[in-house]
Amino acid sequence: MLAVSPLRNNTSKDDDEGEMESTFTISSDEFPDFADGNLLESIDFDDLFLSIDVDGDVLPDLEMDPEILAELPPAGEESEMNASGEKTEESDNQRKDEEENKVSTSKGDEESVSKREEPKAVKTGSKDGDKGRKSSIKGKSNNNNQGTRKLKVDWTPELHRRFVQAVEQLGVDKAVPSRILELMGIDCLTRHNIASHLQKYRSHRKHLLAREAEAASWIHRRQIYGGATPVGGGGKRDVNHWLPPTMGFPPSASPMHHQNHLFRPLHVWGHPTMDQSLMHLWPKHLAPPPPPPRPAWGPPPPADPSFWHHQHHRVPNGQTPGTPCFPPPLTAAPTRFGAVPVPGIPPHHAMYKADTGIGVPASQLRRHPLVDLHPSKESIDAAIGDVLSKPWLPLPIGLKPPSTDGVLVELQRQGVPKIPPSCA
Amino acid sequence: MGDSSTSYIHMVQHMIEKCLIFNMTKEECMEALSKHANIKPVITSTVWNELEKENKEFFEAYAQSQSKQDRMSEEETSRMIQKMISDSSSKDPDK
Numbered sequence: 126m127l128a129v130s131p132l133r134n135n136t137s138k139d140d141d142e143g144e145m146e147s148t149f150t151i152s153s154d155e156f157p158d159f160a161d162g163n164l165l166e167s168i169d170f171d172d173l174f175l176s177i178d179v180d181g182d183v184l185p186d187l188e189m190d191p192e193i194l195a196e197l198p199p200a201g202e203e204s205e206m207n208a209s210g211e212k213t214e215e216s217d218n219q220r221k222d223e224e225e226n227k228v229s230t231s232k233g234d235e236e237s238v239s240k241r242e243e244p245k246a247v248k249t250g251s252k253d254g255d256k257g258r259k260s261s262i263k264g265k266s267n268n269n270n271q272g273t274r275k276l277k278v279d280w281t282p283e284l285h286r287r288f289v290q291a292v293e294q295l296g297v298d299k300a301v302p303s304r305i306l307e308l309m310g311i312d313c314l315t316r317h318n319i320a321s322h323l324q325k326y327r328s329h330r331k332h333l334l335a336r337e338a339e340a341a342s343w344i345h346r347r348q349i350y351g352g353a354t355p356v357g358g359g360g361k362r363d364v365n366h367w368l369p370p371t372m373g374f375p376p377s378a379s380p381m382h383h384q385n386h387l388f389r390p391l392h393v394w395g396h397p398t399m400d401q402s403l404m405h406l407w408p409k410h411l412a413p414p415p416p417p418p419r420p421a422w423g424p425p426p427p428a429d430p431s432f433w434h435h436q437h438h439r440v441p442n443g444q445t446p447g448t449p450c451f452p453p454p455l456t457a458a459p460t461r462f463g464a465v466p467v468p469g470i471p472p473h474h475a476m477y478k479a480d481t482g483i484g485v486p487a488s489q490l491r492r493h494p495l496v497d498l499h500p501s502k503e504s505i506d507a508a509i510g511d512v513l514s515k516p517w518l519p520l521p522i523g524l525k526p527p528s529t530d531g532v533l534v535e536l537q538r539q540g541v542p543k544i545p546p547s548c549a
Numbered sequence: 550m551g552d553s554s555t556s557y558i559h560m561v562q563h564m565i566e567k568c569l570i571f572n573m574t575k576e577e578c579m580e581a582l583s584k585h586a587n588i589k590p591v592i593t594s595t596v597w598n599e600l601e602k603e604n605k606e607f608f609e610a611y612a613q614s615q616s617k618q619d620r621m622s623e624e625e626t627s628r629m630i631q632k633m634i635s636d637s638s639s640k641d642p643d644k
Contacts, residue, residue, distance in 0.1 A: 343571075500571040508567040509585040512560060522566040524607060527599030529555045535595045544592060545557040 278318040287311070288322060297330065339504040561588055561596045572615065 280288075291308035292300040302319040309319075511518065536544065564586060568578040575597050579590035601608040 500573070505568070505571060505573075505581045506585045508571070509564050509581065512563045512567060513586055516556070516560055516563070518563075520563055520566050521570055522607075524562065524566060524600055525603040526559060526562055527596065527603050529558055531602075532558050532595055532599050533554060535599065536592060539591050539595065541589065541591055541595075544554050546589060546592070 278314060278322075280322060284311070285322075288319070288326070292323070292326065297327065335501075335503055336507065339501050343500065558596055561592060562600060564588070565593065565597055565600060569611065572618070574615065 278284075287309050288305065291305045294308060295301070295304055300323060302316045302323060305319050305323065306314060306316055533544070536542075561582070564582050565578055568581055573581065575594060578597065579593040582588040582593045583590050
């Protein structure tokens with residue numbers, strides 16, 4: 126194994142470089158001793174380096190070696206180190222020294238580093254180069270380095286999308302890493318990489334599902350109760366006044382989509398194309414309240430964005446500037462839930478179906494929202510957690526804040542001397 | 550000193566608003582903030598009250614919608630129960 130690997134590697138590198146070709150093949154033919162495991166002792170480095178290009182094109186080659194050598198067991202490394210050390214001291218070729226140093230340095234052996242004072246800069250350079258190469262190599266051509274070690278995979282959006290595609294093809298619950306790997310057809314992924322990524326993906330989906338279910342039950346509830354038709358006088362719609370919580374998100378009266386849309390995002394964790402704004406929304410803003418029934422509202426959809434901005438204008442405390450991307454996603458999100466207000470069976474069924482998918486029997490579901498009006502602890506916890514972790518987020522409703530002094534005075538009256546309190 | 554109090558109050562307000570979105574009552578809010586964020590209920594209630602003072606109309610409307618829900622739920626519940634009874638009796642006579 127030991128003997129074979131560098132050869133194999135060299136052979137692959139041959140294709141890239143072409144320069145070392147003759148040397149390496151000769152080595153493989155003429156040095157059967159490799160099988161013994163004393164690799165470096167068998168290799169005559171002089172021969173290897175003879176055809177080295179002055180410009181240092183060889184560096185890439187050599188840097189491949191250290192990787193392989195790095196993978197070798199420590200005992201092997203040591204002997205190699207010693208061997209290379211000896212050879213270096215023997216040779217007069219300065220360049221050879223540098224190469225050797227790089228080789229030994231890359232292995233991370235401090236002894237050799239201390240021995241060589243001269244090419245320190247080079248060493249460092251090569252080290253960095255090695256690291257850089259290593260990571261890129263790990264990311265791309267794992268198979269070349271004795272294949273499948275647990276090297277770090279960079280899950281790019283593109284890669285992830287392919288992953289998601291493969292998973293969806295197989296079915297999330299049935300998706301087995303080996304099958305996913307096949308479907309993806311990417312060499313540099315190991316089954317292990319896929320397995321761990323799959324695990325993360327699944328837990329993320331569960332989280333989303335829970336929130337979606339929460340939102341769905343909320344929406345259903347709103348439907349049943351006729352929503353929070355705003356501010357007393359039904360018809361009179363004062364856009365500019367403070368509205369009930371449901372108006373925290375603009376009533377998107379845009380065309381009703383199926384409630385099934387609610388559950389689309391489940392399939393697109395990190396998916397660049399679809400519903401991404403919605404996706405980003407979920408973790409941040411929790412279940413946006415379903416807008417009130419459309420008929421009750423009247424105002425045309427185009428009013429929505431302006432409505433939203435109205436709200437912000439009205440809020441003198443200027444919390445808007447915080448997150449530029451805040452309004453648009455919000456406008457987008459309720460669009461999905463805009464389907465809600467349509468009273469009637471289909472949305473109900475849609476939701477029931479979806480909820481059934483989550484494991485709640487339909488009959489239970491019907492009762493559920495009626496009996497238990499409260500949002501789940503998980504949703505509340507998530508919402509509150511968001512506030513704690515991301516204080517920079519703008520207020521969801523944007524109420525006029527109370528005066529600090531007023532609050533403090535009142536609190537002192539109640540026996541709370543200062544806030545934040547030192548003990549909760 | 551003032552700054553940290555203000556930002557704290559702001560944070561509490563933020564959390565209250567989140568609860569409002571969930572259509573929670575003041576008491577529920579106090580409980581939730583205490584439980585999930587270790588905010589003393591008295592603080593929550595004070596901030597809520599002050600918010601109410603500053604945003605009277607909002608809270609009035611909020612209270613109205615809350616009461617509406619309660620009423621509806623009772624009606625709805627009884628309706629559903631009726632339906633369930635009739636459903637079960639029609640489908641499973643042996644039950």
